[in-house]
Amino acid sequence: xxxxxxxxxxxxxxxxxxxxxxxxxxxxxxxxxxxxxxxxxxxxxxxxxxxxxxxxxxxxxxxxxxxxxxxxxxxxxxxxxxxxxxxxxxxxxxxxxxxxxxxxxxxxxxxxxxxxxxxxxxxxxxxxxxxxxxxxxxxxxxxxxxxxxxxxxxxxxxxxxxxxxxxxxxxxxxxxxxxxxxxxxxxxxxxxxxxxxxxxxxxxxx
Amino acid sequence: xxxxxxxxxxxxxxxxxxxxxxxxxxxxxxxxxxxxxxxxxxxxxxxxxxxxxxxxxxxxxxxxxxxxxxxxxxxxxxxxxxxxxxxxxxxxxxxxxxxxxxxxxxxxxx
Numbered sequence: 001x002x003x004x005x006x007x008x009x010x011x012x013x014x015x016x017x018x019x020x021x022x023x024x025x026x027x028x029x030x031x032x033x034x035x036x037x038x039x040x041x042x043x044x045x046x047x048x049x050x051x052x053x054x055x056x057x058x059x060x061x062x063x064x065x066x067x068x069x070x071x072x073x074x075x076x077x078x079x080x081x082x083x084x085x086x087x088x089x090x091x092x093x094x095x096x097x098x099x100x101x102x103x104x105x106x107x108x109x110x111x112x113x114x115x116x117x118x119x120x121x122x123x124x125x126x127x128x129x130x131x132x133x134x135x136x137x138x139x140x141x142x143x144x145x146x147x148x149x150x151x152x153x154x155x156x157x158x159x160x161x162x163x164x165x166x167x168x169x170x171x172x173x174x175x176x177x178x179x180x181x182x183x184x185x186x187x188x189x190x191x192x193x194x195x196x197x198x199x200x201x202x203x204x205x206x
Numbered sequence: 207x208x209x210x211x212x213x214x215x216x217x218x219x220x221x222x223x224x225x226x227x228x229x230x231x232x233x234x235x236x237x238x239x240x241x242x243x244x245x246x247x248x249x250x251x252x253x254x255x256x257x258x259x260x261x262x263x264x265x266x267x268x269x270x271x272x273x274x275x276x277x278x279x280x281x282x283x284x285x286x287x288x289x290x291x292x293x294x295x296x297x298x299x300x301x302x303x304x305x306x307x308x309x310x311x312x313x314x315x316x
Contacts, residue, residue: 014224018289031293035300042304049308050315067250074246082239085282089232186283190275196246197271201253205260 006169012094013172017179020172030180034187041191044146045198048139052203056134061203064129066120070200073116074192077151080109081189084182091178096170099178103158106185110155117148140199147195150188157181238277245270 003020013019018027052061087102121141124130131141158181165174249267252258258266280286285294 009221015289028292028296031290032296035296035298038297038300038304039307042307043311046308046311047315049312067254071246071250075243078239078242078246081278081282082235085235086232089228089235092228183283186278190278193271193274193278197249197267201249201267202264204253205263 003173004171006171007094007175009094016091016170016172016175018176020176023172023176026176026180030183034183037187041143041146041194044139044143045194048143048199051135051139052199053206054135056136058129058133058137059127061136061140062206064124064127065200065203066123067200067204069116069120070196073113073120074196076109076113076116077189077192080106080113081186083109084185088179088182091170091175094170096168099170100162100166103162103178103181107155107158107162110151110158110185114148114151114155117144117151121145144195144199147188147191150191154181154185154188157184234281238281242274242277245274 003022007013007016016023018024055061083102084106087099087106090096090099090102129140130137132138161174161177161181168174170178249270252263252266252270279297284290285297
């Protein structure tokens with residue numbers, strides 16, 4: 001079967017994301033990449049944990065963190081992780097419209113998370129918590145900003161996938177691409193679980 | 207797929223099995239979503255409440271984060287499904303190095 005051929009319910013393989021050699025390679029390579037990303041974030045978390053009480057000229061963490069906003073951001077990202085899982089389920093059922101709809105909702109949730117984060121950073125800067133206000137500020141913006149950068153990249157990625165494949169059905173060529181995006185998006189949510197725990201909640205109690 | 211000459215009944219049978227499997231999977235995903243929401247609420251409540259001492263609360267929420275990671279990796283990212291042996295090695299070695307990295311950096315800066 002040609003990789004660009006539209007999959008039908010009759011010839012639909014059990015795992016369309018791993019039905020070709022290229023798909024298998026992408027799948028394995030992406031998991032190894034995620035292992036590397038784990039280490040990347042570990043360096044930022046380790047640095048943050050070491051510097052989180054060196055406030056310098058800036059305000060203390062417990063003064064500026066607003067838990068309701070962080071909670072809202074957490075729920076938004078968690079829900080977007082669920083919608084991307086629904087998209088993968090639709091992918092496995094060869095329901096391309098449903099899959100695209102769930103990915104689109106994922107994108108909207110990702111963008112609202114980013115909006116909330118930008119609003120949060122602007123607030124902090126007004127309160128004197130900046131990148132240069134102290135070691136805490138530098139470590140905070142590097143870690144949380146790196147995560148936000150990953151969310152932004154994910155939004156651009158899924159936008160490109162949806163635009164490029166609009167009007168196309170699922171093929172053995174694009175199924176791995178959709179699947180890997182979902183993996184990436186879950187990973188970004190995993191990192192956020194540690195950010196809200198280690199940065200915000202631990203920052204609140206010192 | 208030129209050699210796809212399965213009898214029709216077999217095809218229907220396997221597609222029914224697949225449907226049941228996907229339905230179970232959907233339920234698993236929904237359950238883990240509810241669980242993760244609950245874990246998040248518990249973590250925020252543990253910090254907001256004055257009843258728990260801070261050091262206990264910190265230990266507690268880190269354990270909760272670990273449980274959430276398990277849900278994400280095993281259920282949402284399908285790490286428990288078959289054919290994930292090598293990915294498991296990739297992510298496990300990543301986590302190991304990550305743990306060593308965090309420990310070392312915190313120890314160095316302390």
